[in-house]
Amino acid sequence: MATSPTRLLLLxxxxxxEPVNAxxxxxELRSWGVDEWAHLNPGSIYSGLGTLARQGHLVQHALSEGGREVAVYTSTTQGRGEFGRLMEEAVTVVDLSAPLAFQTALTLMPLLDRATMRDLVRRRLERVDGWRRRVEEQAPPHGVVPPHVRVLVEHWERSARVERELAQGLLADIEAGRLAFAGEPDxxxxxxxxxxxxxxSDRRRYVAALGLDGDEPGERP
Known part of the structure; x- marks a missing residue:
């Protein structure tokens, strides 16, 4: 599978x-615009789901629906653990030149509980501050490098400030009880x-067909 953000989105x-068909x-993902901001095409979605099933992160169930076979997916304990790991990485690893992982995590943060997301954002804020300090300490003074290089350094500095403001605002919302997280009313x-x-409606049918408890993830046949 191509990238961690792709795995994170699909999981x-x-x-x-879940249970949900391919x-x-x-x-759903295309309605989020993932073909534009995540560069995720339909073929990658289908192949990615299959890969996650082969790796044990999902279970692929073959159901008959309207005279045709439909691939329906549920998560596994391993897959839920992988999702948590990928979310932690996406939020806490600061790479301002590659923002896709963090953007992906923002679309999925309601799947985490409030305390977990708060702690991850705090860690991100600490790392953004560290990144800002390194940029400021290593920035060459005016006149030492060509003007166009100085423009690049200023871009890094401004990007770091924007990133810090975003993390601060998100943390404030979380700590103030705003937004909705796992286990909370929305x-x-x-x-x-x-x-x-x-x-x-389809989910209710799939739950019944697979013999699952509607409140639990579906590792069981």
Whole structure:
């Protein structure tokens, strides 16, 4: 599989909607615009789900639906552990030249509990501060390097300031009880024409067909 953000997106989508079929995962992720900001195409979604199943992070169930076979996915204990590891890495590793992992984590942070996300963002803030200090200490004085190189250094400095402001604002929201995290009530609901409502109906059918407890992830046949 290509990248950690891809793995994170696919695992997160399954965790949100499981049991869920591959087409639904593709449709949902495309509604998030992942083909643009995450550079994730439909083929990568299908192949990525299959890879995660082969690695033991997901279970792929073959169900008959309308005369055709449908691949339905549920998570495993291993997969949920992998999701947690990837989220920790995506939030706490600071690489301002490659922001995709952190952007991906932001789309999936409601899957974590508030205390966990708070601690991860605190760690990120500490590392952003460390990155800023290194940039400031190593920045060449004016006149030592060509002007166009100085522009690059200023870009790094400004990027670090923006990153710090974002982390500070997110941490403030978390500590103030804003946003909704795992195990908390969420007063937001999608519009009535959102395909997620059909996914919820399909999920109930899949839960029954697979003999699962609707409140539990689905490792069982």
């Amino acid at each position: 997160g989508a399954v965790l949100i909607f 087409y639904q995962v593709r449709r 007063d937001w609901a999608p519009p009535q024409d959102d395909p997620g409502w059909q996914m919820a």
